[in-house]
Amino acid sequence: MGLITTTAAVSCIGLYCCRSAMNLLALGEKDALYLGLNVTRYKSLLLWLVAFAVAMATALCGIIGFVGLVVPHIGRTLFGVDHRYLMPVTGLLGALLLIVADTLSRALFPPLEIPIGIVTSAIGAPFFLYLLWQQKSKSGRLL
Structure with missing residues (x-):
């Protein structure tokens, strides 16, 4: 410890x-x-x-997928780009996302427990695709 x-x-x-x-x-x-x-x-x-x-x-x-990709974007959207605020907020949002994902992984199909990486991917992949789509609509092309 x-x-x-x-x-x-x-x-x-x-x-x-x-x-x-x-x-x-x-x-x-x-x-x-x-x-x-x-x-x-x-x-x-x-x-x-x-x-x-x-x-x-x-x-x-x-490895827990998509947390590092999704959480900073959510933090920037909600609280801006200033790292004085973004760093602590991102840590708290990451913890909150993992708590929600862990709760879902345990509660969706009892008595089975889904691996938390699958749940975070199910949450993160649509959000990441949304970010890509938003980028495409802003610039007129993807990336």
Whole structure:
């Protein structure tokens, strides 16, 4: 339990400390550089922090599809793009999505328990297709 807590704390604190840099990087690398951000340093730091967090989460919890794709888009839609708010909201929305998916996986066909990955895929795939359709209607072409 100590390993899980330590790795989660290091990842979350490190990423949260980089939230202003992520806001600047969202403007584009050139703009972030013009605003004084050491783009190379922060890109490398963020890459390592994210890779570490994802590797530890996958190793400890397994693969649960679509949560990482769907939840940030829902958070951006509801709360905007500012990472000061988006990061904690995304964590809470991800937890809420997994609680709902776990409840559904246990309650849909008792006494059977559907794997949670199937339920999250059933929730996430239509939402992801909706995002693709919305992108297509905005630009007139897909991606």
